[in-house]
Every structure is written in C-alpha cells, then in structure tokens.
Amino acid sequence: MSPPILLLKTKSSPNDGYDDFFSANNYTPTFVPVLEHRFHTSNLADVRELFAAGAFGQKTNDAGPTSTNVQLPTAGTSKQYGGMIFTSQRAVEGFAQMIEEKGLPATPSIPLYTVGPATARTLSSLRDKYLPTSTIHGADTGTGENLAHMMLDHYNDLQKMATSDLNGAPKSKPGLLFLVGEQRRDIIPKTLMDPTLPEDKRINVDEIVVYETGEMDSFEKDFAECVQGCAGEEVTWVVVFSPSGCEAMLRVLKLGPFASDGSSASSKGSRRIFVATIGPTTRDHLRNKFGFEPHVCAEKPSPEGVGEGIKRFMKSR
Structure with a gap:
C-alpha cells in the first residue's frame, strides 16, 4: 500500500x-x-484595468520613478510595464481567478518572472491559455534574491533592444508589476531599485497586493x-x-x-x-x-x- x-x-x-x-x-x-487565502478583488480588478488601458509596453515619456502604489494609466502617461513578477502560487491563482471571471482584455507578449518550479508550473498553465506569446523565467532561481539578480541581467538585456525610438532617441525603460500577498519580503524591489546601482541598470517595481493570508x-x-x-x-x-x-x-x-x-x-x-x-x-x-x-x-x-x-x-x- x-x-x-x-x-x-x-x-x-x-x-x-x-x-x-x-x-x-x-x-x-x-x-x-x-493558511486561509482571501483575494483582494478590487486590486485584481485594477490589474485587469492595467491590461485594458494598454499599460504593458514601452513608456512614451518620462514621468520619473514609479511608486509602490499602483495607479491606473491615463492616455499619454508613462505608467506602463514591461513584464510581471510572481513569487507565490496564490498570486498566480488570484490572477487566474480574475481572468476566468472577467476575461483578459489584452494579450501582450511580456516576460513573466517567477521563483521555484512549482509556481512556474502553475503560471505555465495560465500562460498557455491566456498569454501564449509571453515567456516564463526564473523557475530555477530558488529564492527572491537570486531571482532579483537574474532579472537585473535578463530584463535589462531584453530592454536594450527596445530603448530607442525611430529617431534614435532613448526611451524610458518600463518597470515591472509585482503581484504580492499582504505579507512578503521586500528583497526583490530593494534589489531592483537599489540606489547604488547605475541609473540605467535599475528597474522600477510596483507592488500590488492581490491576496492576504491568515492561519x-x-x-x-x-x-x-x-x-x-x-x-x-x-x-x-x-x-x-x-x-x-x-x-x-x-x-x-x-x-x-x-x-x-x-x-x-x-x-x-x-x-x-x-x-x-x-x-x-x-x-x-x-x-x-x-x-x-x-x-x-x-x-x-x-x-x-x-x-x-x-x-x-x-x-x-
């Protein structure tokens, strides 16, 4: 047996x-x-609105650094993202629940960063169905710190090919949207936005809480x-x-x-x-x-x- x-x-x-x-x-x-997980439906609705507003792509002008309080973009603003970060299966499940209930109004091709093979597998099922041209990275990094250092290289390399407009003028690098739980470590935002990094190496991160947890x-x-x-x-x-x-x-x-x-x-x-x-x-x-x-x-x-x-x-x- x-x-x-x-x-x-x-x-x-x-x-x-x-x-x-x-x-x-x-x-x-x-x-x-x-643990009991409760999804923040209003914040997940905000994530959907970001997709509807075309928030994922290159910035069109420079409005300075982003904050950890996500605001929905308006026409002509630079509140846009080049990818998403998931370090929790619960965050993936909340995102999936929102999509299943409301649909996804846009399907951009973006990098999706994750830590650990289990979360990557859950994210893969979602990606295959709703974001088929997006790519998943970081499944073998093991920790948030390792993932952050990997992103500093990988995401910056991706952006090098997309940082100039047709006239050769540099464009501002889009940040990353990080779907998190109410309780989380801040190692990823701190590492990516470390003020001691060269300015062109830093990656702005916006965190939005999509679930809370209690025993x-x-x-x-x-x-x-x-x-x-x-x-x-x-x-x-x-x-x-x-x-x-x-x-x-x-x-x-x-x-x-x-x-x-x-x-x-x-x-x-x-x-x-x-x-x-x-x-x-x-x-x-x-x-x-x-x-x-x-x-x-x-x-x-x-x-x-x-x-x-x-x-x-x-x-x-």
Whole structure:
C-alpha cells in the first residue's frame, strides 16, 4: 500500500506539482491547508484595468520613478510595464481567478518572472491559455534574491533592444508589476531599485497586493484527524511549507517541546511519522523556536527536492 504523505498546504489550482509528483512515486498525498487565502478583488480588478488601458509596453515619456502604489494609466502617461513578477502560487491563482471571471482584455507578449518550479508550473498553465506569446523565467532561481539578480541581467538585456525610438532617441525603460500577498519580503524591489546601482541598470517595481493570508482556525483539528486516519500505517510523512502551523503540527504529533515520556504520535509501536521541510527557513524556525530537528530539509523548494530528501533519508535507515 502507498504510504501517506500529509502536505501542509492548500492544493494549488488548476494543478499541483506535489500531488502529481508524489502520486506518481507511490505515495498517497493528502493536502491539509494551514493558511486561509482571501483575494483582494478590487486590486485584481485594477490589474485587469492595467491590461485594458494598454499599460504593458514601452513608456512614451518620462514621468520619473514609479511608486509602490499602483495607479491606473491615463492616455499619454508613462505608467506602463514591461513584464510581471510572481513569487507565490496564490498570486498566480488570484490572477487566474480574475481572468476566468472577467476575461483578459489584452494579450501582450511580456516576460513573466517567477521563483521555484512549482509556481512556474502553475503560471505555465495560465500562460498557455491566456498569454501564449509571453515567456516564463526564473523557475530555477530558488529564492527572491537570486531571482532579483537574474532579472537585473535578463530584463535589462531584453530592454536594450527596445530603448530607442525611430529617431534614435532613448526611451524610458518600463518597470515591472509585482503581484504580492499582504505579507512578503521586500528583497526583490530593494534589489531592483537599489540606489547604488547605475541609473540605467535599475528597474522600477510596483507592488500590488492581490491576496492576504491568515492561519486557519480549523488547521489543528483537521491535521489531527488526518494523523488519526493514518493510524494503521507503518510510515507517514508530513511536509511543512512555512513557519505557519508549525506549533500546532508539533502539538498534534507530540514532538519537540510537546513530547512527553516517549508517547509521541510519531513513535507508537512500529509506526513512524517523519517531518520534512520545504527549505531552510522553515527548518530553522522549527530548530530555533521549538528545538525540533526535522528529519529532512529539501535542498530545492520543489516536489523533486522534497522527494529526493525523503528518498535519501529512507535509504539511510
């Protein structure tokens, strides 16, 4: 029988790379949502209006640097973008939901930047259907910082061929539109707009919040029920994707500070429950806050990275 693997995340739509990968590798994946995501429909409507207003393309005049408060462009202004950035599957899903409900009024050919193969796969499905001539970059960068440095080279190279008008006069470089969640790091805008960079190297970035996130009240109960449902299994894996929900997860499994005289849910009889993290941020959170060392930390934040870590661990036993 295929061993269960509990994935502490919301299943991505329209497809989920973790579901595909672990189903194909003789596991039975179950998704246990930790976070509740609420889309900002008014801001997503603003994104649609940017497409309708022809905001993606070369700037026609220079109105100075952009800000992080996106305003819809008016005729003759320079509020235009040469591409988009997605570092979250939720941002892609919010964008997709807006398109599915309202349609996309324009289909420009633009670079779409993303970080991590899972988000790239979700974005690819959307691109193929609605932005077929656009290109996706950054799937293997792994972190926002790596993506930002890649964009400094890649996007600037793309713009070199489009920075002069027919008379040879230089045109102002369009910025990038970054669809983000309410909670996010600012490493990408800071890196791209670093004032120490040469002016012609800097890339203006506008962020627009398209979703907000909070831990689900029902997570601990839902997770406990899933663990109970795996009671007859010899081996069960739990994959943790963010610091959110770690305390509840450890409490249910009676691990770390919640362990008591060997009676943890992970070590009853011949049964074993093992914990893997998507990367070092979540691993360090478990270490530093709870004194718990996960069994696996993926070298790459992807289904393949998690799977390879699990495979090595099981071989070592």
